[in-house]
Amino acid sequence: MTPDQLLADQAPTDAPLVSVQNLSRRFDVSPPWITRALYRQPRRIVRALDDITFAIQPKRTLGLVGESGCGKSTLARCLAGLMSPSGGVMHYAGKPVDLASKNDPKVRRAVQMVFQDPYASLNPRWSVEESVGDPLLAFGLAGSRAEMRQMVGALMVEVGLSPRDAQKYPLQFSGGQRQRIAVARALASRPAFLICDEPTSALDVSVQAAVLNLMRRLQDEYGLTYLFISHNLPVVDHMSDDVGVMYLGRLVELQPTESLFDAPRHPYTQLLIQTVPSLDTMGRASAPLKGEVPSPLNPPPGCAFNPRCPFANARCRVERPEPTALPGGGMVACHGVQEGRI
Amino acid sequence: MTAPLLDIRNLSVSLMRDVPLTVLSDISLQLAPGEILGVVGESGAGKSVTGAAVMRLMTRPLQQTGGEIWFDGGRIDTVPESHMQKLRGKQIAMIFQDPLTALNPVFTVGQQLVQTIRQHLPLDQAAARARAAALLGEVGIPSARERLDNYPHEFSGGMRQRVVIALALAGEPRLIIADEPTTALDVSIQAQIIALLVELARSRGMGVILITHDMGVIAEACDRVAVLYAGRLAELGPVRSVLTAPRHPYSRGLIAAIPRVGARLAMLPQIPGTMPRLDALPAGCAFAPRCPFVMEHCKTHRPEATPRADGVQVACWLEEGQ
Numbered sequence: 001m002t003p004d005q006l007l008a009d010q011a012p013t014d015a016p017l018v019s020v021q022n023l024s025r026r027f028d029v030s031p032p033w034i035t036r037a038l039y040r041q042p043r044r045i046v047r048a049l050d051d052i053t054f055a056i057q058p059k060r061t062l063g064l065v066g067e068s069g070c071g072k073s074t075l076a077r078c079l080a081g082l083m084s085p086s087g088g089v090m091h092y093a094g095k096p097v098d099l100a101s102k103n104d105p106k107v108r109r110a111v112q113m114v115f116q117d118p119y120a121s122l123n124p125r126w127s128v129e130e131s132v133g134d135p136l137l138a139f140g141l142a143g144s145r146a147e148m149r150q151m152v153g154a155l156m157v158e159v160g161l162s163p164r165d166a167q168k169y170p171l172q173f174s175g176g177q178r179q180r181i182a183v184a185r186a187l188a189s190r191p192a193f194l195i196c197d198e199p200t201s202a203l204d205v206s207v208q209a210a211v212l213n214l215m216r217r218l219q220d221e222y223g224l225t226y227l228f229i230s231h232n233l234p235v236v237d238h239m240s241d242d243v244g245v246m247y248l249g250r251l252v253e254l255q256p257t258e259s260l261f262d263a264p265r266h267p268y269t270q271l272l273i274q275t276v277p278s279l280d281t282m283g284r285a286s287a288p289l290k291g292e293v294p295s296p297l298n299p300p301p302g303c304a305f306n307p308r309c310p311f312a313n314a315r316c317r318v319e320r321p322e323p324t325a326l327p328g329g330g331m332v333a334c335h336g337v338q339e340g341r342i
Numbered sequence: 343m344t345a346p347l348l349d350i351r352n353l354s355v356s357l358m359r360d361v362p363l364t365v366l367s368d369i370s371l372q373l374a375p376g377e378i379l380g381v382v383g384e385s386g387a388g389k390s391v392t393g394a395a396v397m398r399l400m401t402r403p404l405q406q407t408g409g410e411i412w413f414d415g416g417r418i419d420t421v422p423e424s425h426m427q428k429l430r431g432k433q434i435a436m437i438f439q440d441p442l443t444a445l446n447p448v449f450t451v452g453q454q455l456v457q458t459i460r461q462h463l464p465l466d467q468a469a470a471r472a473r474a475a476a477l478l479g480e481v482g483i484p485s486a487r488e489r490l491d492n493y494p495h496e497f498s499g500g501m502r503q504r505v506v507i508a509l510a511l512a513g514e515p516r517l518i519i520a521d522e523p524t525t526a527l528d529v530s531i532q533a534q535i536i537a538l539l540v541e542l543a544r545s546r547g548m549g550v551i552l553i554t555h556d557m558g559v560i561a562e563a564c565d566r567v568a569v570l571y572a573g574r575l576a577e578l579g580p581v582r583s584v585l586t587a588p589r590h591p592y593s594r595g596l597i598a599a600i601p602r603v604g605a606r607l608a609m610l611p612q613i614p615g616t617m618p619r620l621d622a623l624p625a626g627c628a629f630a631p632r633c634p635f636v637m638e639h640c641k642t643h644r645p646e647a648t649p650r651a652d653g654v655q656v657a658c659w660l661e662e663g664q
Binding site: 067238 | 384385498499500501528529530531532533534536555556557558559561562585586595596597599600601602603604605606607608609610611612613616
């Protein structure tokens with residue numbers, strides 16, 4: 001059974017497989033109440049995700065870029081059901097779901113995740129067979145241990161390892177091989193939607209190419225839909241059909257990959273693309289983007305990017321820009337673009 | 343070329359076990375004052391060991407087993423440790439990858455800077471503090487004087503790395519070894535730190551060895567680049583030549599495997615196989631088992647990285663016309 005068949009009765013193919021509307025996630029990082037009472041400190045709330053809306057079509061890849069602390073990983077964890085959003089809804093195959101509530105085992109099985117650090121995401125005391133086979137047993141996909149063993153072997157071959165490797169422990173593998181094992185584990189429950197949070201950031205360039213090629217091939221083979229998170233713009237460009245740019249918990253731009261890289265609209269996207277070190281910017285250290293990402297604890301009022309934005313005006317400092325649709329598809333949240341200044 | 347600031351001649355380093363394991367084999371590199379030399383390679387290729395060998399920061403069982411290291415006209419790999427301590431931090435400074443572990447969390451940035459400055463320069467407390475503030479200003483930290491009294495945790499990642507660079511500059515070194523200085527930082531902050539390093543190298547005439555696995559960083563910052571593979575020098579030459587017209591099959595494969603914005607390839611070219619374990623290196627060229635151009639000669643004879651007519655060094659039999 002392919003993931004397609006699993007979902008065939010649930011959604012027509014042109015409807016989005018995954019969509020989120022006004023997704024928010026707040027973290028309460030207040031000091032303990034006794035400290036607040038004694039020192040009269042207020043509650044402190046971080047808005048890690050603020051009103052995120054997007055949709056992903058089946059078999060497509062949405063790339064997500066942004067700097068540390070912009071909420072990329074929080075978004076991944078909300079979608080994977082590893083934490084509950086504070087507000088907003090997620091739709092999977094047309095139905096509203098709350099994966100963190102464990103009420104949707106069928107959807108939980110169809111949504112899997114690959115994490116950044118293959119040294120931390122595999123249990124060192126479990127053999128590869130135990131790690132990869134666990135979802136098979138948990139979802140009842142394998143009837144017996146023998147069947148499970150056979151399916152794990154097939155998965156290992158699928159990701160470019162040998163069935164004999166299943167008896168080994170994570171310690172015995174290199175970083176690239178571990179990430180292949182993590183991919184095999186994610187594939188074990190035959191998912192339709194794979195959330196990849198910086199899957200190659202911990203890998204060397206030559207190993208990265210092999211893992212990215214593997215992910216591409218698996219996508220074609222199994223008709224997978226990807227949410228691909230990375231801070232590496234060339235990697236996102238290579239992997240994605242559409243790209244979203246996040247800044248301080250907000251989605252500031254979302255466009256088809258080519259238009260985003262050829263004609264970025266949001267000033268943050270423009271500066272991000274200019275500053276990425278590349279082989280073609282040889283000999284000139286590109287004019288770096290001034291300033292730093294503000295603390296999410298204390299975001300600036302108005303547009304969160306206004307302190308670093310060369311085009312910011314009075315309106316940008318007080319009024320928060322809402323997403324506006326772009327003619328070629330996608331959206332941007334910027335007063336300057338709206339007013340035709342940028 | 344002016345007299346080299348740093349001259350590494352045929353350096354070899356081994357991991358001394360029952361059977362010594364060669365981790366760096368016959369590496370020769372020169373660095374001129376004000377020059378930025380990039381060192382790239384995969385994990386385990388010997389990048390960091392090269393830096394540690396120059397600083398003599400290798401601990402047992404790592405040991406230099408051959409070659410010479412010359413700094414500013416004097417040989418430094420054989421001088422006593424007491425002499426090396428005067429060079430380390432003063433003449434040759436190092437910047438590490440993770441700025442949080444490179445700083446002591448229980449002292450303010452000012453205390454750490456003042457201590458380092460007074461270690462190397464004959465200044466009193468007040469003068470050292472003024473110098474510390476000037477250094478923080480030079481590395482681009484706003485309101486430097488006030489920030490002296492902050493602790494490392496009160497700085498962001500990028501600002502912390504600036505503090506680490508200020509600490510490295512405290513002894514007014516002539517050579518800085520930067521080991522993955524931007525790997526832990528965000529893209530936009532990374533660009534700022536690279537620009538800072540380039541500017542400091544130019545304005546102070548400092549030599550910089552920039553160890554990184556990021557070819558983009560190499561392209562932006564470096565004058566020349568050395569590509570290491572399995573503890574050996576594969577290719578060394580001007581950045582433009584190595585990045586746009588790599589000659590060693592490994593450099594070619596490595597550069598082709600880097601995704602580029604706008605390339606829109608279906609699949610990335612990848613080098614088949616993986617880097618061999620250092621205890622199972624093939625007899626001839628270390629890259630031979632993965633090389634698409636491998637010849638019989640490569641399997642038995644190790645190529646030397648001899649300088650070619652155009653100044654590029656390539657350790658490959660293809661260059662020899664074999």
